[in-house]
Amino acid sequence: MKILAFFLLSFSLGLGAPGDAFVKQGQRFYETKDYDEAKSYYQKACDMGNMLGCSGIGMLYENGFGVERDYKKAKQYFDFACKNHDSFGCFQTRLLEIGPKAEKYYQALCDEDEDGIGCQRLADLYYKELGVNKNLQNAAFYYQRACALLVPEACFNLAIMYERGQGKLKKNLEIALAYFYLARNYFEKECQEGQESSCKILHSINMVQD
Numbered sequence: 001m002k003i004l005a006f007f008l009l010s011f012s013l014g015l016g017a018p019g020d021a022f023v024k025q026g027q028r029f030y031e032t033k034d035y036d037e038a039k040s041y042y043q044k045a046c047d048m049g050n051m052l053g054c055s056g057i058g059m060l061y062e063n064g065f066g067v068e069r070d071y072k073k074a075k076q077y078f079d080f081a082c083k084n085h086d087s088f089g090c091f092q093t094r095l096l097e098i099g100p101k102a103e104k105y106y107q108a109l110c111d112e113d114e115d116g117i118g119c120q121r122l123a124d125l126y127y128k129e130l131g132v133n134k135n136l137q138n139a140a141f142y143y144q145r146a147c148a149l150l151v152p153e154a155c156f157n158l159a160i161m162y163e164r165g166q167g168k169l170k171k172n173l174e175i176a177l178a179y180f181y182l183a184r185n186y187f188e189k190e191c192q193e194g195q196e197s198s199c200k201i202l203h204s205i206n207m208v209q210d
Helices: 002-012 021-031 035-047 052-061 070-085 085-095 100-113 117-126 137-149 152-164 173-192 196-209
Strands: none
Touching: 021 035, 021 052, 035 052, 052 070, 052 085, 070 100, 070 173, 070 196, 085 137, 100 117, 100 137, 117 137, 117 152, 137 152, 152 173
16 A cells, blocks of 8 residues: 555656656566666655655665665655655654554664664653553663663653552652652753753743742
8 A cells, every 4th residue: 555655646746847757767666676776766866856756765665675674764765755845755754653663663763773762752652552552561661771861751751650650660759759850950951951842841840849
């Protein structure tokens, strides 16, 4: 269905923009499973500013067609296409932010790159049941990893989980309070570095404490 949707979308645009001929040629090779040639033509289209070509490359990386499967590279191409008003790229970007594909994408960021935000968002998927099965134990594990990588939101969420005794974490108000203060310190540091969103959160935390 995804491949069909991509083809229907591209042909619906009329093949009149720069690089459309390369996209069309890339599709022909895609259909015959000559993915190396498909990538070559998609790349030519993408280099000319044709976002369908960029999305085509993203699709190859997402599925591991002719290249090693790489969700991070796939999302980079989809994000780029989406930011340049390609609806298929936006659709694919969304799929890589919530659900099973997002789980694999954030898993790669967390485990391979030790990316704290990737760990936090993976934990959010499990905690908030965002397209994957709710798993509080996994949520706690990845919040701990994210907190260790200095992500304040993860520390704050750990404080809540310890306060409630969630995810097989034994209810412990002292540990909860320790994570709360750690989160506040990280928010304060980010605020001092000019991150406005962290300043707003810090202000809310201080108002509650007062």
